[in-house]
Amino acid sequence: MKVRDIMDPSPDIMRTSDTFEHLIKILNEVKYHVIFVVDVEDKLVGVVTEGDIIKVLIPKYITVDASLISVMDVNYFERKCKECKDLSITEIMSKTTFSVREEDPIIKAAAFMVVNKIHTIPVIKDSKIVGIVSRLTLIKHITKVLAEH
């Protein structure tokens, strides 16, 4: 079977013009803990996960010297949340490095997820996002295959 047969054709999407505030507002309705980012031409340019959202609030110097965590201001997190309100989504997202096409076999999507330790993968047609395959989608497909058997 092909990716087209099992993918969810309505992944959560944001635009490059959106901000941190927009992102947080739609977070409650997100289906797969992941939001894809598209540009003005609807081309897929990035992905935002829960990890990316938290990471943007943490100062990067902590990765160089973790001992500074012990002396950070108690209200730091709240201050950063407010400071990041108008931050562009492009500064929060990670670049998408993996994708599959509609006509790819399901095994390709499954193998990609295992090898690259990711939970979801975008489905692309002419650089535009047309769907999403998650680990849950694959599990559901396994159930279906066994039922047919």
Added chain:
Amino acid sequence: MVFWIATIIFIASYGLIVSEKLDKTKVALIGAGLMMILKIVSQHDAFYNEKFAIDYNVIFLLIGMMIIVNILSKTGLFQFLAVKSAKLAKGKPFLILIFFTCITALLSAVLDNVTTVLLLVPVTLFIADELELDPFPFLISEVMASNIGGTATLIGDPPNIMIASKVQLTFMDFIYHTAPAVLFIFGFFLLTIKLLFGRKLQVKEEVRQKILAIDEFALIKNYSLLKKSLSVLGMVILGFIFHGILHYEPATIAILGAAVLLIISKEDPHHVLRELEWPTLFFFMGLFIIVGGVIKVGLISSLSESMISLTKPSAENMFVTAITTLWFSAISSAVVDNIPFVASMIPLVIDTAHAVLPSGTDFKSVVQHPTLMPVWWSLALGACLGGNGSPVGASANVITLGLAAKAGYPISFKKFIIYAVPITIETIILSTIYIWLRYYILH
């Protein structure tokens, strides 16, 4: 023929080091390997000859200090000092900038510059973030202070270690000669910082209160290790102060100190030794052999003849030679790594001394001839301070810019140059005044 082969290896190695096309340690090792395989210097000469061999005094002094600093850096002392000084400054940003700059200079004078900035840059970014200020004034001041501070002592910067070893100068010689120059220059440097950044650094009262609320003692990771490291460092510095009187080379003191600290700290030597800057150490060894090769074939002698005809030194006065050395070293060190530059300048100055000065009873009386001494101090000041002139002029600059970029505050080449070049020129003008006043007017 041998002369030209050695010259080509020398020029090609330096060209590759400047171009950064190939890692500098690889270049130094291949250059050294070629010098030996082509029998320009024999392996015996490269390892054991007094004139052409690797200067193990430099290598082991660096190893000893790297071990001590490695263990000391695990205690949290650097971060503690930074936060403590910010609190002593009552959270006032400009005062914090001045304190951080002074701490960087002081630590760089007794410890390795790279380790100093490596540990101070993250805590600086933290304080700037808490103050909600642009960290640039802090970072640029610290990196420049690190190179200025390192100039003050024998162990502060590799050029000084190399000069001291070949010219048989003591720790106290540097304290008497380069340290006052550094104090003089540093005073003007602080004034310059005030003019550049004094007005920009203003924060609200509640922001200052955040700094006062930080518990700096939470940063000390291991009190027992801190006590042991500081005791050993103190003893080692005492040893350096008296090494001339006691007739010990600085490397002997550093290695003994490192060994004692490794034993009493109970640190695993595998871990500590693995973290030493081996590429730098091998870079030194390779360079010493390359320079040994060009000394042996006579390239350095012919260069020293050009230096003599250009600056006309005499047994009574070498003022022009000293000032030319100062400016030439500063410009070269801004462009090239100052280590290969100083490695070739030292034999050049020694050759010049042999040609111009009356031959004394021994090597030391020639290289430490009173007329020649200002040339050595000019080389030290030029090579160390010149490192401030560009982002690649000194390892501390490369590390600071790298860390700043990693932490999300990239500093462009252009922005660095705009601030660093005028300040470097200022420090070299001040060095010129110092050399002129101290050795030619007030002597």
